[in-house]
Amino acid sequence: MRNQKEVSDMIRKLLGGLAAVLLLHTAAADTTTAADMAALDQRTQSLKQAVLDLNRELFILEEELLYPANTQVSVFVSMDVGEYFALDSVELTLDGKDVSNYLYTEREVDALYRGGVQQLYLGNLKVGEHELVAVLTGEGPHNRDYRRGASLSFEKSIGAKFVELRITDSEAKMQPEFVVREWE
Amino acid sequence: MRLTAFNRSAICRSVVALLACAAVSEALAGEPSGVVVRDPHYGEVLFHFYQDDHFTALSHLITARAQDRVPEHDLEAELLQGGLLLSWGQHVEAGKIFDRVLETAEDPSVRDRAWFYLGKVRYQRGYLVEAQQALENIAGELPDDLEAERYDLLARVYMDQGRFAAAVELLEGQRSPREWRGFARFNTGVALVRMGELQLGARLLEKVGTMRAPTEEQRALRDRANVALGFAYLQADLQGDARTVLQRVRLNGPFSNKALLGAGWADSAASDYTAALASWLELSRRDVLDSAVQESLLAVPYAFAQLGAEPQAADYYARALDVYGTEIGRLDAVIAEADSGQLLTTLLAADESAADGWAWELERLPEGERSRYLYFAVADHRFHEALKSYRELIALDTYLSNWRDKLSAYRDMVATREIAYAQRLPVLQDRVAEFDLPAMQAELTAIEAATAAARASRDVVAVAPAAEQKVWARLTALEKNPAFATPAAAEQRERQRILKGLAQWNMDKEFRLRVWQQERRNAELREVMKQAAARYAGVEAATASLDGTVAGFAARVDRLEREVEYRQQQLATAMRAHREHLNGLALDELNGQKQRLLTYRAQARFALASIYDRLAAQTD
Numbered sequence: 001m002r003n004q005k006e007v008s009d010m011i012r013k014l015l016g017g018l019a020a021v022l023l024l025h026t027a028a029a030d031t032t033t034a035a036d037m038a039a040l041d042q043r044t045q046s047l048k049q050a051v052l053d054l055n056r057e058l059f060i061l062e063e064e065l066l067y068p069a070n071t072q073v074s075v076f077v078s079m080d081v082g083e084y085f086a087l088d089s090v091e092l093t094l095d096g097k098d099v100s101n102y103l104y105t106e107r108e109v110d111a112l113y114r115g116g117v118q119q120l121y122l123g124n125l126k127v128g129e130h131e132l133v134a135v136l137t138g139e140g141p142h143n144r145d146y147r148r149g150a151s152l153s154f155e156k157s158i159g160a161k162f163v164e165l166r167i168t169d170s171e172a173k174m175q176p177e178f179v180v181r182e183w184e
Numbered sequence: 185m186r187l188t189a190f191n192r193s194a195i196c197r198s199v200v201a202l203l204a205c206a207a208v209s210e211a212l213a214g215e216p217s218g219v220v221v222r223d224p225h226y227g228e229v230l231f232h233f234y235q236d237d238h239f240t241a242l243s244h245l246i247t248a249r250a251q252d253r254v255p256e257h258d259l260e261a262e263l264l265q266g267g268l269l270l271s272w273g274q275h276v277e278a279g280k281i282f283d284r285v286l287e288t289a290e291d292p293s294v295r296d297r298a299w300f301y302l303g304k305v306r307y308q309r310g311y312l313v314e315a316q317q318a319l320e321n322i323a324g325e326l327p328d329d330l331e332a333e334r335y336d337l338l339a340r341v342y343m344d345q346g347r348f349a350a351a352v353e354l355l356e357g358q359r360s361p362r363e364w365r366g367f368a369r370f371n372t373g374v375a376l377v378r379m380g381e382l383q384l385g386a387r388l389l390e391k392v393g394t395m396r397a398p399t400e401e402q403r404a405l406r407d408r409a410n411v412a413l414g415f416a417y418l419q420a421d422l423q424g425d426a427r428t429v430l431q432r433v434r435l436n437g438p439f440s441n442k443a444l445l446g447a448g449w450a451d452s453a454a455s456d457y458t459a460a461l462a463s464w465l466e467l468s469r470r471d472v473l474d475s476a477v478q479e480s481l482l483a484v485p486y487a488f489a490q491l492g493a494e495p496q497a498a499d500y501y502a503r504a505l506d507v508y509g510t511e512i513g514r515l516d517a518v519i520a521e522a523d524s525g526q527l528l529t530t531l532l533a534a535d536e537s538a539a540d541g542w543a544w545e546l547e548r549l550p551e552g553e554r555s556r557y558l559y560f561a562v563a564d565h566r567f568h569e570a571l572k573s574y575r576e577l578i579a580l581d582t583y584l585s586n587w588r589d590k591l592s593a594y595r596d597m598v599a600t601r602e603i604a605y606a607q608r609l610p611v612l613q614d615r616v617a618e619f620d621l622p623a624m625q626a627e628l629t630a631i632e633a634a635t636a637a638a639r640a641s642r643d644v645v646a647v648a649p650a651a652e653q654k655v656w657a658r659l660t661a662l663e664k665n666p667a668f669a670t671p672a673a674a675e676q677r678e679r680q681r682i683l684k685g686l687a688q689w690n691m692d693k694e695f696r697l698r699v700w701q702q703e704r705r706n707a708e709l710r711e712v713m714k715q716a717a718a719r720y721a722g723v724e725a726a727t728a729s730l731d732g733t734v735a736g737f738a739a740r741v742d743r744l745e746r747e748v749e750y751r752q753q754q755l756a757t758a759m760r761a762h763r764e765h766l767n768g769l770a771l772d773e774l775n776g777q778k779q780r781l782l783t784y785r786a787q788a789r790f791a792l793a794s795i796y797d798r799l800a801a802q803t804d
Contacts, residue, residue: 040761058748183224
């Protein structure tokens, strides 16, 4: 029969194992030392940074190759407040040609609502006059289906052109408003 | 294991909160940020950031900054990049950015946040004094979550410096909201107990263990603090205190197993084996994978034996041996799988979003009995972080593979352009070569000189139209004919004199107008010639640069393809190192579990043998 001291010893012994595993987790007898881990982390960090830098160069190459600055045109979608309109989709035509037909997820709409700006279209246009038409669908005031268009005629000159399709609220009309404008 | 309330996603949320100070966002609340995006490309980065697509956000931000496309958001962009890098484990680069922000930012709240992140970076890199200085440089109050983390960080710095009392005082005086305060106090309390500073640690754990806890997360934290403190008291032979603390733990909570085990040991230490048995019997009916349950299988027969019920004790020891044997067998199979490197593959295969290496949290283990043994390994902070890092490397490798495919397409595209230029360029160059611009310029210069000479010498003939010059030449040519000077030609001479006089009169009369017209034509011609020269130069440059642009793209594609390949090789090496590291951690954990079971089994065998010996002795 074990005595009280033995019980106490047994508790300590068992607690030693249990506490290490469950609660007061201390560094176990790792096969990998802290120094090894730090070295691995250091190497991983510099590799990740190198990949980020490489990624930047790849993005720049892609853009210069596919969308040279002289012909580049970008269409951005932004939202200011958005109380009166829940965006579902945007159809975009440039000079009568469909260039984008985009269906939004809830997450994307939320990102727009919080101040994000979506690059809806990136393409090329020749120098000269062009017309952009955007048709927006979604849910308007009183949960009604809403479909409205907005357009912009613009002059494409040498240099990239940025166009903004902006969804705003008209407090006076209690309606959404859609504005297409060249980004200043 | 540290509680990771301040994990990576929290860092990202903090970055948004950080930006709020720069009038960018209050995204924590999910409300519109009121941000005025002045550069579309900055808004585009936020679009990805708000969707938690942080890698895309970071990549686009770095690219946009390299292209000078976010000049209106310079400071916010810098801070966002720093925060994103930090959340991605890039402490070194993030630290450089926050250093730069502190050099330029004037807004005190921006500076405070930069000091905070810099303190965090320095702490993670082990620079305690510098981390302390950075954190103590914060003059104002940070947003709630950052404020709580600041206390936690500073307490950790003090602890690492051996200033335990200072850490406790700091956390006791903490003013941040309760939900954040608890984590810092728990972490520090546990750390103090581990360092043997029970009294100081107990002060903090007692606060957490008795706090009001309206949410499940806080109730779990409260339970955990009580279990930690209870076991700390048990280790210090303070059974009464242990019992009191462990009784606070909910019976249906995630820490109830450990609490039951501890409560049983507290009763047992007070020789109240009946009470101990009540806790342990309840525990022994639970999932045997839990080490507390495993231990209860040994504790129950021990209590029976203490109560003199040796036959029941023998039955329970025998049952424990069965369970331990089965568990050890299963663990051996899992250890063999880990040895072969298969375990990690299984673990990752269970997660469908393995390609998305960012902001990832392993929320569920793969189905199957074996994966259950990994629970404690995965719950370990080091394992979790290493697994996360490994997944990030996989994601980067997948990403670079996509770029390789694209680069291959771009190579074809550039080659096609090269062919097109090779066909068009000679035609263009031939056309350009047809124009001898220098000769034309020399001719114009001669005409201008002749006009100037005519004006100076009033050479009326020089500026006369060709028809008049022709008439004038014929009339003057007659004077050189010898027959024209004879008396017989007197009438012709008279007529020639009148006609010559008339021609002279006309040319004289028109001279000023004609000189002016000629000079105007010369000026117009000079302007046209200038434009022609510019166009000529432009065409020449264009033909040369077309060649150069295509060749430039080809060279860039070549270089980047090589670099992608090189980085993928490095990624493969790094992934291999991570796999080995993770396997090592998993094996440590699994071997630890096995070792514990072996110890329990040995004790059960020994106890069972002792009982049999005694029973046999009684029979004899």
